[in-house]
Amino acid sequence: MNFLRIFTRSQSSAPAARERLQVLLAHERASVGDSDLVTKLRDEILRAISKHMQIDDDRVSVKMERGAKVSTLAVDIEIPFDADKKTKKAA
Amino acid sequence: MGKVIVVTSGKGGVGKTTSSAALGAALAHNGDKVVVVDFDVGLRNLDLVMGAERRVVYDIVNVIQGEAKLTQALIRDKRLESLYLLPASQTRDKDNLTPEGVEKVIAALKTAFDWVICDSPAGIERGATLAMRHADVAIVVTNPEVSSVRDSDRIIGLLDSKTLKAEQGERMEKHLLLTRYDPLRAERGDMLKVDDVLEILSIPLLGIIPESMDVLRASNVGSPVTLADGRSAPAIAYFEAARRLNGENLPVTIPGEKKGFFGKIFGRKAA
Numbered sequence: 001m002n003f004l005r006i007f008t009r010s011q012s013s014a015p016a017a018r019e020r021l022q023v024l025l026a027h028e029r030a031s032v033g034d035s036d037l038v039t040k041l042r043d044e045i046l047r048a049i050s051k052h053m054q055i056d057d058d059r060v061s062v063k064m065e066r067g068a069k070v071s072t073l074a075v076d077i078e079i080p081f082d083a084d085k086k087t088k089k090a091a
Numbered sequence: 092m093g094k095v096i097v098v099t100s101g102k103g104g105v106g107k108t109t110s111s112a113a114l115g116a117a118l119a120h121n122g123d124k125v126v127v128v129d130f131d132v133g134l135r136n137l138d139l140v141m142g143a144e145r146r147v148v149y150d151i152v153n154v155i156q157g158e159a160k161l162t163q164a165l166i167r168d169k170r171l172e173s174l175y176l177l178p179a180s181q182t183r184d185k186d187n188l189t190p191e192g193v194e195k196v197i198a199a200l201k202t203a204f205d206w207v208i209c210d211s212p213a214g215i216e217r218g219a220t221l222a223m224r225h226a227d228v229a230i231v232v233t234n235p236e237v238s239s240v241r242d243s244d245r246i247i248g249l250l251d252s253k254t255l256k257a258e259q260g261e262r263m264e265k266h267l268l269l270t271r272y273d274p275l276r277a278e279r280g281d282m283l284k285v286d287d288v289l290e291i292l293s294i295p296l297l298g299i300i301p302e303s304m305d306v307l308r309a310s311n312v313g314s315p316v317t318l319a320d321g322r323s324a325p326a327i328a329y330f331e332a333a334r335r336l337n338g339e340n341l342p343v344t345i346p347g348e349k350k351g352f353f354g355k356i357f358g359r360k361a362a
Binding site: 011013014015017018021022024025028029 | 241245280281282291
């Protein structure tokens with residue numbers, strides 16, 4: 001078996017491992033490092049808005065995207081149709 | 092004041108416990124007072140690897156909860172007078188380790204020992220973060236394997252954010268210990284090479300432990316590999332790593348690397 005493998009062996013696998021790791025870690029370092037910040041921002045933005053409007057926690061997305069020169073922070077909040085009324089009732 | 096070292100890795104089974112025991116014994120070999128602390132509460136294995144499993148009476152949780160004194164829980168190694176073990180609890184869970192308790196124990200150990208080696212549990216949870224919290228130096232144990240390298244990268248991130256040193260704005264001293272390295276497979280291109288791992292993780296190299304039967308043999312008989320057979324290849328590698336920890340500027344030889352004339356003279360710059 002071993003004898004055959006010498007001839008049938010395709011390319012070595014270490015370069016593939018190296019490449020996959022480099023791509024993966026470049027991506028993970030960017031996202032994991034800031035996960036705390038994004039969560040904090042999300043919480044504080046939510047708190048600020050929910051003072052004035054009823055919003056659904058699950059319908060909020062906060063995304064941080066890192067570019068080479070500019071990073072963007074995208075906040076997407078879905079406001080329910082009757083959000084305004086509810087707040088008035090509560091108040 | 093002793094130096095606190097955490098031996099850590101994200102992934103399990105890469106050789107943290109083996110390395111803690113081997114490095115502890117290597118440092119104690121010179122007469123330094125060393126204590127190896129098992130932080131893997133709930134699972135514990137360091138006692139077994141060091142051959143002290145039948146001598147455990149009290150453990151770190153007993154000490155933290157005030158049920159035993161630190162001196163009662165410390166187990167002195169039968170082979171080396173200056174080597175001690177503080178075992179983890181097998182029966183309780185990791186929530187019994189409180190941050191305040193750990194802080195007290197580490198502070199007490201620091202005054203009595205030259206080296207406090209903390210064997211961290213795998214993962215990134217409470218146990219692991221508590222083990223690294225008070226460290227002065229971190230040893231990141233990694234196998235030349237994708238999953239291990241990735242998890243090590245994560246751990247390096249934690250070392251730079253969740254430790255006392257990081258919180259005080261200082262930089263944690265980190266070293267890479269590459270274990271289970273097989274030069275033949277690396278040469279064939281079927282294993283990440285030392286340089287690949289170093290480039291990806293970019294922390295200084297403390298040592299390369301070659302894949303060897305001697306490691307398993309040593310743990311089978313309950314002896315740190317540096318004591319079981321001091322002249323085996325992994326033992327020599329651990330002894331050299333210990334000397335580097337001690338501040339010696341010793342070049343790291345990569346197992347299996349054919350060295351040229353200049354290579355022999357200059358070697359590789361170590362951590």
